[in-house]
Amino acid sequence: MTASGPYDEVDFGVEEALALVNEAGTPASDDPGTPKTPGPGTSGVPRPGPSPAPAPAPQDGSRKDATGHPTTGHDTTDHRPADHHTAEHHTATPWPRARAVAGRAPRRPDTPVSVTLDAALGLVLAAPLAALTDLPSFDTSAMDGWAVAGPGPWSVRAEGVLAGHDEPGPLTDGEAVRIATGARVPQDASAVIRSEHGRTDDKGRLYAARHVVHGQDIRPRGQECRSGEPLLPPGTLVTPAVLGLAAAAGYDTVAAHPRPRAEVLVLGDELLTEGLPHDGLIRDALGPMLPSWLRALGAEVIAVRRLGDDAEALGKALKNSDADLVVTTGGTAAGPVDHVHPILRRLGAALLVDGVKVRPGHPMLLARLKENQHLVGLPGNPLAAVSGLLTLAEPLLRTLAGRAAPEPYTLPVRDAVHGHPHDTRLIPVVLRGDRAVPLHYNGPAMLRGIAVADALAVVPPGGAGPGQELEILDLPWAMAGIEVCFT
Ligand SMILES: Nc1nc2c(c(=O)[nH]1)N[C@H]1C(S)=C(S)[C@@H](COP(=O)(O)OP(=O)(O)OC[C@H]3O[C@@H](n4cnc5c(N)ncnc54)[C@H](O)[C@@H]3O)O[C@H]1N2
Numbered sequence: 090m091t092a093s094g095p096y097d098e099v100d101f102g103v104e105e106a107l108a109l110v111n112e113a114g115t116p117a118s119d120d121p122g123t124p125k126t127p128g129p130g131t132s133g134v135p136r137p138g139p140s141p142a143p144a145p146a147p148q149d150g151s152r153k154d155a156t157g158h159p160t161t162g163h164d165t166t167d168h169r170p171a172d173h174h175t176a177e178h179h180t181a182t183p184w185p186r187a188r189a190v191a192g193r194a195p196r197r198p199d200t201p202v203s204v205t206l207d208a209a210l211g212l213v214l215a216a217p218l219a220a221l222t223d224l225p226s227f228d229t230s231a232m233d234g235w236a237v238a239g240p241g242p243w244s245v246r247a248e249g250v251l252a253g254h255d256e257p258g259p260l261t262d263g264e265a266v267r268i269a270t271g272a273r274v275p276q277d278a279s280a281v282i283r284s285e286h287g288r289t290d291d292k293g294r295l296y297a298a299r300h301v302v303h304g305q306d307i308r309p310r311g312q313e314c315r316s317g318e319p320l321l322p323p324g325t326l327v328t329p330a331v332l333g334l335a336a337a338a339g340y341d342t343v344a345a346h347p348r349p350r351a352e353v354l355v356l357g358d359e360l361l362t363e364g365l366p367h368d369g370l371i372r373d374a375l376g377p378m379l380p381s382w383l384r385a386l387g388a389e390v391i392a393v394r395r396l397g398d399d400a401e402a403l404g405k406a407l408k409n410s411d412a413d414l415v416v417t418t419g420g421t422a423a424g425p426v427d428h429v430h431p432i433l434r435r436l437g438a439a440l441l442v443d444g445v446k447v448r449p450g451h452p453m454l455l456a457r458l459k460e461n462q463h464l465v466g467l468p469g470n471p472l473a474a475v476s477g478l479l480t481l482a483e484p485l486l487r488t489l490a491g492r493a494a495p496e497p498y499t500l501p502v503r504d505a506v507h508g509h510p511h512d513t514r515l516i517p518v519v520l521r522g523d524r525a526v527p528l529h530y531n532g533p534a535m536l537r538g539i540a541v542a543d544a545l546a547v548v549p550p551g552g553a554g555p556g557q558e559l560e561i562l563d564l565p566w567a568m569a570g571i572e573v574c575f576t
């Protein structure tokens with residue numbers, strides 16, 4: 090890519106992004122099937138375009154989910170790291186199972202709290218929302234016009250009635266009163282005539298321009314609900330519409346599951362927080378990315394701390410943290426300054442997932458630090474960290490927040506996608522019409538693909554052929570978006 094390429098344009102569209110980064114047309118990323126050897130030249134080495142991908146071979150006779158993975162229905166209570174058999178991944182957990190383990194790791198959502206409406210967006214209701222009032226709470230006019238009683242023509246009262254005012258006196262047959270939308274309809278009114286459907290003569294008598302139907306444009310009290318009627322069940326996500334309904338139904342606060350509290354610990358001596366990379370130092374891509382991503386997944390981020398490669402500092406930070414979820418970045422592998430495993434061992438943490446059969450991100454891990462406190466260890470490579478975030482942090486936060494799992498869905502993939510021989514792959518895609526289009530820059534250290542992606546596609550071991558249905562993991566801002574909070 091030259092400096093004058095379309096990436097330098099401020100406003101390039103998805104089509105251009107696709108042309109630049111789709112997997113089919115351009116050199117690809119790290120070979121997902123090749124064991125990684127850290128060192129110069131291993132990252133970003135162009136590889137040939139995708140070869141026709143065979144359909145994933147069934148691994149055993151067990152039930153398969155939409156992606157062809159064995160489902161986890163039969164092992165729902167087993168929290169042990171799985172798959173002790175292969176030399177390469179002695180403890181790695183299959184990807185679907187890792188998600189299930191993470192979703193079950195917290196035993197239950199936290200004790201419900203009472204939350205003011207302005208703070209409740211994105212939380213989940215912990216109790217049914219029952220109407221505290223009839224809605225509407227009085228007979229109300231649906232239109233600006235006249236409330237009338239009996240057949241016309243009608244004599245119009247001098248005083249009109251506005252929304253928010255006292256109930257006007259009852260009407261007698263042949264009488265009308267000017268009325269505004271939302272105003273109380275006087276007793277004994279038989280209909281409301283819209284202002285454009287009536288005219289008055291010089292004696293102040295009202296004539297209807299069209300047939301008047303009894304009850305027209307009057308919203309009777311309790312039309313939407315009666316006081317006490319259940320409106321929403323517990324477990325409902327508080328959306329903007331839910332906030333509106335709760336307010337209309339008389340609520341100042343709602344009972345909700347509190348936002349899980351997350352702390353981010355960024356590890357690595359090589360990380361810069363500003364300026365250009367120099368002297369082997371690189372910019373920290375995860376510190377700026379994770380807090381808002383975690384918020385988009387429903388967490389409150391209580392701290393982001395940079396600890397370098399200091400084992401003691403890591404140990405202390407973990408001991409002192411009171412977050413529900415600690416997210417570390419880097420240091421998950423077995424390099425000389427990869428301190429996560431040794432520190433977890435020293436703290437006596439229970440490893441629930443120790444490596445996942447997924448690319449990128451296979452060194453990711455999940456540990457229970459204390460009762461109701463968990464740690465997700467994200468690998469340092471940035472796209473591998475995204476993989477860990479969606480594989481482990483997303484289901485864990487979802488459970489803590491009391492949210493139901495989204496309905497899984499699949500889309501056909503437009504192009505063939507390389508698979509790892511044994512592991513699941515997660516690849517950034519854009520959704521075009523009813524197809525998922527793989528993006529090219531999907532190497533573990535690359536964010537260029539995910540930055541223009543709508544979702545991640547789940548590629549089963551062995552890869553996928555063109556048109557094959559793949560499970561799609563939406564990115565939180567590409568879904569309803571209401572949980573997104575970038576501040
Ligand atoms: N002998 C082996 N080495 C490695 C293996 C392996 O299987 N055997 N796996 C590789 C894979 S895959 C990954 S992913 C990484 C995971 O390593 P760590 O979690 O220990 O992460 P680090 O070594 O600290 O960093 C890896 C890479 O990412 C860069 N990094 C770290 N933090 C950030 C950040 N906040 N922003 C941007 N980039 C970051 C770091 O500089 C390294 O380049 O291990 C492989 N090794």
Ligand code: MOO
Nearest residue numbers: 449450451473533
């Ligand atoms: O390559 Mo590693 O899979 O986690 O980034």
